[in-house]
Amino acid sequence: MSKLILVCMSAAAWCATAIAEPVKVPVESSEKGTVYLAPNVNSTENSAYTKGATFGVERPDGSGTYIGTDTTMPRPTYSLGASTGGNLSLTGGVSSDGKNNNGVKAGIKIRY
Numbered sequence: 001m002s003k004l005i006l007v008c009m010s011a012a013a014w015c016a017t018a019i020a021e022p023v024k025v026p027v028e029s030s031e032k033g034t035v036y037l038a039p040n041v042n043s044t045e046n047s048a049y050t051k052g053a054t055f056g057v058e059r060p061d062g063s064g065t066y067i068g069t070d071t072t073m074p075r076p077t078y079s080l081g082a083s084t085g086g087n088l089s090l091t092g093g094v095s096s097d098g099k100n101n102n103g104v105k106a107g108i109k110i111r112y
Contacts (some may be wrong), residue, residue, distance in 0.1 A: 022054065033059035040070055052076070061085030077101060087111045
């Protein structure tokens with residue numbers, strides 16, 4: 001019985017991780033890269049609606065840029081960011097609602 005519970009919890013964690021990733025819908029693609037739109041979709045029992053979206057460019061080497069809007073809060077939040085490509089990729093971005101909610105993020109992605 002404990003193995004079944006462990007399997008169910010693992011499956012739930014995997015689904016939660018898979019759902020957390022935004023869906024990137026390609027708008028245009030070429031050998032230089034892909035232009036994508038990632039809508040912030042919220043669903044109810046019988047419909048789905050968007051509360052903002054992210055528009056970005058992703059190149060084959062992993063570098064790219066994005067700009068987005070999130071309207072799930074009372075004040076819309078705007079974000080902007082970029083990343084370098086290669087085996088050691090540096091990422092950075094900022095977000096703000098223009099008043100109280102301001103943030104900066106940075107990261108390193110190592111490909112091996």
